[in-house]
Amino acid sequence: MEKSRLLYVVLFHTVFASFGEIEANLLNYLTVPVRQFFADSLLQRYGIAPYSSQFEFVYSMVASIFFIGAIFGGAIMGPCMEHFGRRATAVYLRSFLGAFSAICMLLSKWLTIIELFAIGHFIAGVIAAWKIAMFIYLAECAPDHSRGWSTSLIGSGSTLALLLMASLCLPSVFGNDQLWWLLPAFALFLSIFHLCFAAHFPESPKHLFCGDRRNKTAENCHERAKLSIKFYHGSAADVFKVMNQFEQEQQLLTSREHFRWSDFWKIPELRHSLCITLLTSWVFAFSLTNLKSQYLESMLMRYGLTQTGAMVSTMAMIAVTAPFCFLSPVLIERWGRRPLFLLVTSFSVAELALITGAQFASDQTASGGNDATAALALIGFTLGQSSANLGILHMTPILIGELIPHAARSATIQVNLLFASPLFIFIVIAYPPLIGTWGALFFMPMALISAVLLFLLYRWMPETKGLSVNTIFRRMAKLGLLNSSSEGSTTSINGDGYDDEETEALILKN
Incomplete structure (x- = not known):
């Protein structure tokens, strides 16, 4: 139900x-x-x-x-x-x-x-x-x-x-x-x-419990949080356990009422979590997703397709990769976040590499694009569309919701937008005047940076499937950033949806 x-x-x-x-x-x-x-x-x-x-x-x-x-x-x-x-x-x-x-x-x-x-x-x-x-x-x-x-x-x-x-x-x-x-x-x-x-x-039960208490009485917020938990989690949900998780998450950062920007620097595990979300934000910023939203048709024509061919190819790419939209919600729970997001990033890197190659080949010919460059570009753009359908746009929001405690989420969103937005805006604005003179050199730095980001995510991204935020945060504190990927799936979850450490804490508390 x-x-x-x-x-x-x-x-x-x-x-x-x-x-x-x-x-x-x-x-x-x-x-x-x-x-x-x-x-x-x-x-x-x-x-x-x-x-x-x-x-x-x-x-x-x-x-x-x-x-x-x-x-x-x-x-x-x-x-x-x-x-x-x-x-x-x-x-x-x-x-x-x-x-x-x-x-x-x-x-x-x-x-x-x-x-x-x-x-x-x-x-x-x-x-x-x-x-x-x-x-x-x-x-x-x-x-x-x-x-x-x-x-x-x-x-x-x-x-x-x-x-x-x-x-x-x-x-x-x-x-x-x-x-x-x-x-x-x-x-x-x-x-x-x-x-x-x-x-x-109803409002988010976590926000009612952790956030609204600054403006309303704790008792009122607790009652509204209970009703919200029963609405979203089901009437049979163990409200005490869920609210106990919220309480633990609220106490992760500080005992103060308000989160401070300096906490990003003072709390190592929070700083590490922020770094991982920034990496995924930069993956999206350096991908061709934003550029294609404005110039896909003209890019395809640059590589040798006619206007009609570009329109037909665009619709074909969307249709061929559409099944990934339905697979993404399944794979993220079956595979986990880490394998899926690494696959998404790999597709984006492959797209950039192929488009760099297509642009380089186009630069070498006086007539511009031909059948070979068009085929190379189509393969690359299809991989990029697969990356978009599998979740390159929502990697960062998902990880913010899982790696960052409630009190720091709004600030984390602002930091990610501050460091990522200027990058993709610059890429979109710079493409028309620079592509004619720079050629493949326009895409090459993007491809190299994306490859580095893929390597860093492979090293540092933890697995968060099915774990509460306080469990993930505690693991980041124990393992540290450099070791999180190697032990990313070691924590076991018992039948109640809690890992062994959470269960032990509940037993000791009761």
Whole structure:
């Protein structure tokens, strides 16, 4: 019963929280009709000629404002999660912003005002960054043995939403000048539906127990946490054991009410956990995932495909790798986090190596791409799409939910966004002016850095499947960063879902 209820909750968020993916990729998937809308608006309001240098500058600025929104959203997400709660940030605020973004895009179409589209695109960047809040929210709601598949399913749903969106963006469907507004209208429906009905789901029990006690009486928070545990874990759940885990996790860092940034330096195991999450953030930043979201079609044409061939190849890659979306929630529980995330990183490194080779071969020919470079690029991009479908986008949120105690999660998210966001923004912005002169040298440093990150993750990433946060944190303290991977699966779990050390602690306490 508890599994089915949790599954329904996760599926609901997977489907109706996908409005963010639609709004984030609107400019990329509807390039032709949206550019025409931009041309009409700029000519009508400012007299800027279509497809002039001024037009291209404005278009690139509107495209870049999405990333500014993502940085802004990442900067304020942590404080919002702490002050308003996990549910309020992931559901109320994110869904409200999703509806506001969609309304701005709709009004921009109907009123032919490009500024409204830019505002909506900026908010879409905030929404994209706040998807991490949804991962953290569900990770704190799910029991330890269900934490992996529940968060992984949300990430897989995002990829499937993009697959559906790609089919709807065909010119014969909604991808034309007359009907493209139906996609933001669909996103508006999803966001309002998500806001209205997800409000009935309880707040994260861990946040009620560990976080809300600063603002409410402990007794009230304990009662609400008990109800939330029974909702997400099932009526037969041992509430005392779950709350005992929360209490142990709360005492991991400090006896003080508030977490301090200096704790990252003072507490070695917290510093080690932060380093591992930073490695996975950099894996995503140096991958081609963000670059392909803006330039995949043009990259395929650079390597020898026609425009039609590039579109068909893109749809074929998405279709061929789609089964990985369904396999990811299964593999993360069957294999564990460490093997799956190492495989994901390996696919990303292989993609970068193959694209570097394709670009190098293209640089050697006067005509640019040919059949060989196109085939090499297609193999590489297919591996990269496999990496995305298996979880390169949600590696970091999952590990933050498992390696970092509750009090430090918001700060950890901010640190990861601070060190990763400028990297992928620079890569996306630098690609158009540099690829023509640098050629393969543009991709080579990314491939080498990603290979180093893969080696470091192989050395340092622990296995966290089915373990509570306090167990994982205690293991990091015992083993240290350099030895965590070699003994990553030595802790046994008994039938109650606790490892032997936790059981002994409970016996001694009672």
